[in-house]
Amino acid sequence: MPSPSEGLLKIRPLSGSDADAQVIAPSLEAMPITPASFAAPTSERLDTQEGAQLLADALRLSLRRGAGPFRSAAHLGVEPRAYQLVPLMVALKQSVARLLIADDVGIGKTIEAGLILREWLDRGTVDSFAVLCPPHLVDQWVTELAEKFDVDAVAVTSARARSLERGLPTSQSLFEAYPFTVVSLDYIKADSRRDDFARACPPLVIVDEAHTCVGGERGKHQRFELLQSLASDPDRHLLLLTATPHSGDVAAYDRLLGLIHADLTGGPEAGDANARERYARRLAQHFVQRRRPDIQDSWEEKRAFARHETKEAPYALSGDFATFQEDVLDYCLEVTERAGADKKTRRLAFWGTLALMRCVGSSPAAAASALTNRLSGTSDATAIEPVVFDAEDGVMDEGDIEPATAIEASEEQTVLSRLIDTAHRLDGRRDEDPKVRALLAELTPLLKQGANPVIFCRFIATAEALGEVLRETYPKFEVAVVTGTLTPDERRERVAALEAHDKRILVATDCLSEGINLQSAFDTVVHYDLSWNPTRHQQREGRVDRFGQQAEIVRSVMMYGENSAIDGAVLNVIIRKAKEIEKATGVNVPMPEDQDSVTSALMQAVLLRNDGSRTQYVFDFDTSAERFEMAWRDTAEGAKASRARYAQGALKPDEVIPEWRRMRALNGGPEEVARFTDRALRRVQAPLERKGDFTLAHLDSLPETMRDQLSVRGLKGTRKISFADDLRPNVTHVGRVHPIVAVLAETLAEGALDPIGAEGNPLGRAGVWRTPDVSQMTTLLLLRLRFQLVTSGRTNRLLLAEEAVGIAFTGISNEATAEGVEALELLEAQASSDIDPAARTRQIENALGRLETYQQAIRKLAVERAATLSDDHLRLTEAAGGGATVKVTPVLPADIIGLYVLLPEAN
Template identity: 75%
Template sequence: MNAIVFSPGDMVRARGREWIVLPSPSEELLNVRPLSGTDDDAQLIAPALETSPVSAASFAAPTSDRLDTQDGARLLADALRLSLRRGAGPFRSAAHLGVEPRAYQLVPLMMALKQSVARLLIADDVGIGKTIEAGMILREWLDRGIVDRFAVLCPPHLVDQWVSELGEKFDIDAVAVTAARARGLERGLPTSQSLFEAYPFTVVSLDYIKADSRRDDFARACPPFVIVDEAHACVGNERGKHQRYDLLERLAAEGERHLLLLTATPHSGDTVAYDRLLGLVHKDLQGGPDAGDSNARERYARRLAQHFVQRRRPDIQDGWDEQRAFAKHEAKEAPFTLTGDFAAFQDAVLDYCLSVTERAGSDQRHRRLAFWGTLALMRCVGSSPAAALSALRNRLGGMAEEEAIEPVVFDAEDGVLNDSDVEPATASEHGEEGAALRGLIDLAQTLCSRRDDDPKVRQLVAELRPLLKDGVKPVIFCRFIATAEALGETLRTIFPKHQIAVVTGTLAPDERRVRVDALEPHENRILVATDCLSEGINLQSLFDAVVHYDLSWNPTRHQQREGRVDRFGQRAKVVRSIMMYGDNSPIDGAVLNVILRKAEAIEKATGVSVPMPEDQESVTSALMQAVLLHRGGSARSQMAFDFGPGAELFERQWRDTAEGAKASRARYAQGALKPDEVLPEWRKMRALNGGPQEVSRFTERALKRVQAPLEASKGHSLLHTDFLPDIMRERLQQRGLKGTRRISFEDDPLPGITYVGRVHPIVAVLAETLAEGALDPAGADGKALGRAGVWRTRAVTQMTTLLVLRLRYKLVTSGRLNRLLLAEEATGLAFSGLGQDVALNAEGALSLLEAEASSNMDESARIRQIEAAHERLSAYRPAIEAFAHQRGEALSHDHLRLTEAAGGGATVKVTPVLPADIIGLYVLLPEVN
């Protein structure tokens, strides 16, 4: 006797209960989900091994033994809609998103859907939401069954950030693969198995993977979907390639591999490096926009439009009418004047530095060390007496290598963040410096004991007082560890009512995150940090202002600092940034005039931020010359430097950078999807899955039903999880939610208030628990929702039978990849009088539940009405089936509309699984006047 074959969407009975069949890994196994459960409850069953045979089952229609009110009917309909995670619409990932995406963030997803193999370079500005854009594509590919493994490659300081973002925003549990964690992951694995095969979802440190043996292992076992964050860190420049780039070339060579490259760093006219990135995305982009004949250039332009997306913040705000997506940025400068002993100390150090450079002689190495060493020392002096003291002691202690001084002077990154916040050792080989250094050390120690008198500290306090009074929560960025730690101690004394944390490179990346997160419960908070936090940990949920206590010598670093706070998801209406500098400081003056002002002018002229030119000799010469001019140095001193063409060369490089930026905007211009192509799809997605209004309505009603109502507060609501029924409270605790939380259903709430959207844990737990209880009352916690009801309303003129339906569909994809998927949808149908034709469908039918009941009826009358309606259900079946087929055709068309395009995307056929499940049965009677 042949075994019964079940397919996705079928209902079966096994082990004494009903299940829904999901796509299974093999013909011998059934992947099933409990009728009243979620995908997390799915199990694999081997029918041949079951003691009782697996049999077909049907869904029982509502009966009159479990009546409920109109409020119960509303709750059941919304709970069903919000608990479904296998959406039937073309954006299958929408039901899993823990973030409310903006319309412009759908552009990369829609571009990827038009490709048979997704390959994109996403180069949006800092803070626009590249992680969300890439995550939505990944989630969509997982939910469509296109891939079942992926890896994110990123700099080490971004690993934990990615793991967190994937879990919170996309419901994906990935493991971090770093040098420190890899051994533990490999423990217990067979020697022949790679950890990338054992763990399907990984976030991998680029530093870990770049070693030859690890690159080979990863390339061999690489998943079919790869995201590369900070992709510019893998390219190298005109002087050569990186080991990382070699790896990416190997990964890109596999034509079926989906590849997303993310970067926000401008290429500043370095077309060679940028073309390498684009060449990884598609071979037609390898030669650059100007290569070949007119046909090749036209082909390049077409490919670029298909595989490249780059938006600046003004593009989003103006072109997409997204003024609310980002806070208003108010920038301010806060100059201060060094006086008294603090000014004298600066002058003494500067005189010392000039004497050192004069003694450097003609030897190129000695001159370079002297220039760089004195600039590094002056940076420390300009930062704080504490940083100066540490640097002077380090200088007295011994020589420093060029490699150690260089990143301190130039804020060098090599494409990734460099934790060079330690004060450098900058000693020269001249032994006669010892006495002078000890004298400067004594002066620095004296000033360290007088921090409250420091004009720089006083200016900072003057700037902070009005901001803190208004509830602003600032991040203060310092250049050096000693400065940050000393400033933290000082601010704790001055602002004792504020919780103040200091985060520097002395902490491991995970410890930095813990220290930042510990500030969340404190309404009054201040964070003091070095540039170890200018990338890697998003701060927009806890802070709304940035203070540049120390100037960065790399203009890109200022953008990175502000980008931690001024980014998508910032809930404050205004983000402030304050740039501090000494107006009588030679070193601050030099940096302002030589670097920062020029970078600002270029950005205003071109609309893009550009990094500093890479010629460090010319940068050094230009800075030293500016210091001398500010200082009023003698002719003898200036001649001793023999600057030659360095400063003039640097000026030319800045001009070339500006021209390169202008040219690149035209060179890489492309016509990505326009708002009118995307906005309709975005609105459809919100309507199908429930937007903020539906979520708010359901959550408030559900909490009231379970006797844990929201408490209204100014501008938000208070959620008291301790009052919830046991099952709900335990589920929330497992997801990190307990106690009282301040929440809002608006997708841009004020700082400190949690946005509650469709897949927020409280909504998910309420919806799943109430829906499960209605379908399986025996397992409900408390009184379960009924599935039938009768009431009178002025919204109908004759008896109306309303059905709340759950439609299941098979999605069959055809093309390169043939797959069978299961989708679900909650909807409704309404029938007037005793007729068998549909009077209202979908939203029109469900809207009747929102029309207020005018009166109730006695129980016996309600039972009679429901029993009569139950008898009519068989007559409604043809109309239900016809509606299900119509929806399948409409959904097939929606999928086709998004996937047809260049490269030949797969087609999708959506077919209903019948019979449909009748979840709710309600009779609405006209009010008798």
């Protein structure tokens, strides 16, 4: 690498980072400093054709520093779709990447951000990063980064920070000690931690669910102050991710955009014509938002998403179950009547009534729990409100507990006790419950069709009661219940255990509506309880209906009581209104945060659905319901207008897709990975076992060193795997960076270069065989080419890279007849017959004698390859519309890793 001064030598391992670089003073060394090189292959360790094939693939798949324009290609464990390259291309044209990625739920924002992150690491643009996200998403991010982007990040949460800090010097922040972190927003927003993080903050920050950081509540205010501090550094790369950028609060939306660029702070209509023009231009440069129809129509990505079929499943309450709900409603209306004129008391009465009715409408079990809790004491409005409206602030873990909603009134004791007794009796008659019967009527035909459903309930008691019913009704199915009583780790473990069963049903509260992706094992969502926040319905369905879902059809079923006053109110005031607004404006916008208006609108709807005997319970709702609807429609129109102010139409990823695919082919794509893994496992006596559309990998049969390496990554026993990215449930995708492939490739490649320290039977680096695919003797060299990449732009950097290529010579000519991937394909030409060992040795010795005559052709290949790579980089820069330029130069001499002689059939 460039030396700091004359007389010094700066060196760095090819697979290391700048932190691994060392400076050497050659004059102080006892032995002269000489360039490192690998000895040429010899005739002492010959191998078969399959050994040659294994070494070539192992070398290709073990390399992590590609020289092409997409340097991240060698590290990816996912095959991105064309539309997912758009944010990367937008970022490539910026000297400092500042993006708001606001694609729909399930399109792949994590993949899009991960591509940018991985590319920036591999280009040397950054050497550390932090992901900030709600606490329930921390583990998911750590997993996604490891599996899809070959990045091992540490989770920083309140529970884990202390152990991470243990042993660190008092002057060192854990963010300095750990360069790759995923950080809980709730942990880091505290004033003391926020300052420490701002001081040691890495140069790249990703913020997931960014809309939860810009509202007016105290928690959001703390988060916004943190992001504002980070964004104030003009050199910091900042990626904000959210599916709901415009959540109904115009000021919050402007604050969110202002974090990306100061020109976007004042809104689209602020300032003169020049300012408005500048706003539109900036928005197009920094904002990426696509809805699913945009991708399916414009990008022809029909197969990226399943067809979504929705169904409503109304049921009618009858008998004692209907009477019970009527009795509870009578009780609730009496409570609201006693509230009188005091606004605070009245609001608390309304919210308490609605919260209690939510539980009663959910199930007798939830009703019994809520009514019992009501006897426990009072609760204030701030505790009840989130339960009523499914409030979303990035923390939902405890939101499924039945609320305590009591107002101190001794006269309530008798009626409450009577209602509690009734709820317990009805809970004991679950097989008669009309709601349960309606669910089973929907589930039975779906299960016969092979569906794997997730049933979302609002409260813990409902989920647990329903789990018992389903286990009794469907004894051949594995039924799991996941609620907020479990820790995040326990939830993941329970879901993972369920995936091992072919017949499975998951019952969950909204603690799973974010945080754990379920598309690999489930294809149906049942809304057993209506959510009072339409965004929550989308989040529930988005766990299943998202990128990576392999079912052709995803189904969602929405249940509601057609004669239930409370369900009817929610349907008319919220659910139906949300669909009307989305249909009219083409955008989906969360409800306005004016909860008083929503409460009044719901209470009004409840009263209007009841007969004349309840007309005495009339309250002055004025025009709050109408104001609520108007505010919602105005917000949707504003969001629609904001989408029209920008466009990524000028971006044409198809112009660079060929380069992307060439790099993936050179580094080893899905076919090469499958071929190598099959051959490698046979080589080490642990062959794959074919089972229809998946394969079994018996990891415990591997040699000890490989087995131990995989065991520390949690990989042991027998695993169902597939090399295609269209997976069936319960099957693990194995790509080039999957630990199984990485361990096999690195072990076999290193063993061939250092056979003394290798385990088992290391690969030889030379071989001779006959094949009908050549008409003359052909000498094939497996090369490792090394390059220096010099970037010029805002910053200049020297990067190191390498590629595995082939070069072939016919007869005794020193002119290459095949190069690159074409030359390596000769290794796949079918061998036809054995050759006498002495003859094989003689052929290799003769080829070694010709190596010097091949050096000019090898140098020419390296120079031409560098020029091609420079052109590829330029093409990508032009397609992105700007960015740093890259010049690629070869580092010579090239390493000759393998030497093979292919002979024609004997006459």
